[in-house]
Amino acid sequence: MNLSINVENESEQKIIVAIAGEIDAFTAPKLRETLDPLSIKEDLLLIIDLSDVSYMDSTGIGVFVGLFKGIKAKGGHLKLVGLSDRLTRLFDITGLADIMDINSEAESGVE
Amino acid sequence: MDFRKTMEEKYLSIVKHYIQTQSEQGLYAGQQFSRRALEQKISPEEVISLQKSTMQELMPELPEEVWHSYDILLEIMTGYGFAFREHQSLLSKQQELKNEIEIAANVQETLLGTSIPSVEGLDIGAISVPAKQMNGDYFHFVQDGNHSVNVAIADVIGKGIPAALCMSMIKYAMDSLPEYRKDPSAVLGSLNRVVEQNIDDSMFITMFYGMYELRSNILHFASAGHEPGFFYCSKTGEFKDLKARGLLLGVDKGASYKRYEQFVEVGDMIILMSDGVTECRTDKGFIERETLISYINNHIFLPAQEIVNNIYRELERLQHFQLRDDFTLIIMKRTN
Numbered sequence: 001m002n003l004s005i006n007v008e009n010e011s012e013q014k015i016i017v018a019i020a021g022e023i024d025a026f027t028a029p030k031l032r033e034t035l036d037p038l039s040i041k042e043d044l045l046l047i048i049d050l051s052d053v054s055y056m057d058s059t060g061i062g063v064f065v066g067l068f069k070g071i072k073a074k075g076g077h078l079k080l081v082g083l084s085d086r087l088t089r090l091f092d093i094t095g096l097a098d099i100m101d102i103n104s105e106a107e108s109g110v111e
Numbered sequence: 112m113d114f115r116k117t118m119e120e121k122y123l124s125i126v127k128h129y130i131q132t133q134s135e136q137g138l139y140a141g142q143q144f145s146r147r148a149l150e151q152k153i154s155p156e157e158v159i160s161l162q163k164s165t166m167q168e169l170m171p172e173l174p175e176e177v178w179h180s181y182d183i184l185l186e187i188m189t190g191y192g193f194a195f196r197e198h199q200s201l202l203s204k205q206q207e208l209k210n211e212i213e214i215a216a217n218v219q220e221t222l223l224g225t226s227i228p229s230v231e232g233l234d235i236g237a238i239s240v241p242a243k244q245m246n247g248d249y250f251h252f253v254q255d256g257n258h259s260v261n262v263a264i265a266d267v268i269g270k271g272i273p274a275a276l277c278m279s280m281i282k283y284a285m286d287s288l289p290e291y292r293k294d295p296s297a298v299l300g301s302l303n304r305v306v307e308q309n310i311d312d313s314m315f316i317t318m319f320y321g322m323y324e325l326r327s328n329i330l331h332f333a334s335a336g337h338e339p340g341f342f343y344c345s346k347t348g349e350f351k352d353l354k355a356r357g358l359l360l361g362v363d364k365g366a367s368y369k370r371y372e373q374f375v376e377v378g379d380m381i382i383l384m385s386d387g388v389t390e391c392r393t394d395k396g397f398i399e400r401e402t403l404i405s406y407i408n409n410h411i412f413l414p415a416q417e418i419v420n421n422i423y424r425e426l427e428r429l430q431h432f433q434l435r436d437d438f439t440l441i442i443m444k445r446t447n
Contacts, residue, residue: 058386062268062315065362094317094336095358095366 003027005034014045020052023060032063039067044076051082061094068100077101114151118144123165130169152199154192159185212272219246222279227416228254230325232447235260236415238423239385239439247274248385248437251285259293259325264337264441265318266385268359277314281306295320295333299357299368303335306361316360319353319383328375328445333368335360338386341404343411345378350404353381375445380415382407385439407442415442 003021010016015038023031038046046067050056064080071078079101083091091097125144129137148158163181166173223246227235239248247267254260265281267274284305288298298320306316319340321332334355341350353373358366375381406425410418419440426438 058266058268058317061359065315065359069362093338095356096336096362098356099358099363 003030005031007034007038013041013043014047016047016049018049018052022054023056023063025057025059028059028063031060032066035063035067036070039070039074039076041076042074044071044074045079046071046076047079047081049082050080050084050087053084053087056087056090058090061090061096064100065096068096079104114147115153118148118153119161119164122161123168126162126165127169154195155188156185156192159188215272215275216241219275219279223249223251223282225251228252228260230254230260232325232445233260233323234415234444234446235442236417236419237439237441238416238419239437240423241437246437247278248439249278249281250383250439250441251282255293257325260323260443261293262321262323262383262441262443263298263318264383264385264439265316266337266437266439268315268317273311273314277310277316280309281316281318293322294370295322295331296368296370299333299335299360300366303358303360303366303368304364307364310361315362317386318360319355321381321383323375323381323443330373330375330381331370332373333357333370335366335368338384340381340383341400341407342373342375343380343382343407344376345380346376350382350407352400353383377445377447379445380411381441381443383441383443385437415444418442 003019003023006018006020008016008018017035017038019031021027035048038044048064064078068078080091081103083103088097088103091100091102096102121144125137125140128140159181163178163185167178227237229235235252237250237252239246239250241248249263249265249267251263252260263285265278267277267281281302284302285298288301299318302316302318310316316335317337318335319332319337320334321330323330332353332355335357336359339355340353342353343350353371355369355371357368373381403422406422407418410421413421419442422440423438
């Protein structure tokens, strides 16, 4: 329903995506459609800014895990930044915080 | 078919009457006619032909040009007629699908059916309600003689039919691992490999698996990214999280699942849930885990099944009876 996705190609190898709104079963397909084609690039650094995401349910987790696996398989790196406490908790509980790059401070470039 | 035979006559009288009176009543007759025509699947172009023949009868003296213009209108409405018939056939297809899904939901219920074990000294209550027709949540009890009661609660990420189909696979994977049944970390490890190999890349499963030893009253448990449950200590009246770290099933083949323990005394409770419980959204925002605890506290002296039923009813009311996510809640209470 209300989800906006802004894709910015910073360079050949670096893409920054800012997402705003709610990620749930209704909006997840749109998110997947936008993000999945990005993951076919080799050695990509994909930074996703979730600062303006007000709600995300487990469907959203599914999208990001799929993306994470896709990018990793191509030698790239996925970085999620700007997660609220609620979102951070979601990644903690699912154990994903241990294997994914979540909210790390360094060189995110999208503060 | 009666309507078709008489409709020319009826239409004529409606138009005639309206031309004379131009009354509200006359318009209303037109509305009723259209309702009947839709019921009888009269197409738009048929209605135009009707209008043309009616006018020819009422005003035969109209210039030739007017009658020619009807041909164009007829042509255009033929296109609308196609859309109308397509709509009709989609409606009946939709009904067909709906029936099929209903049957599938029943099949799923049978496939995934589990009965709550009745065990001396343990009062168990469980409820699982799907948000849509098919449930992506799952719980399962296995009683191992007098030795233990095993409980699994799982949630497929994703909703609806694909999630439900996935759950059936998990259930069969679990049934085929009897020798591992006792050890939560081994169960989750095996299921993880099954899910990793078999499931679509963006579909994952969270699961909590617990083995309650009846002699020692120790709950052994492990979690694969599942919403943490609560442990209620009756001595202090406190609730604490049943924390266990572990990755979602299906992400990493090599993931391992640590086993945790909790000693359970008389009056203590183990409360397990799916994220449909904690992700319950109300007008005022999400319900917090504290709110959920206060609901449990309100009913704490009731039998376990009544507690879970009552909590479900309260959360359902808070969401105006529209679940956004599948809802599963299990309570195990030690009674002696």
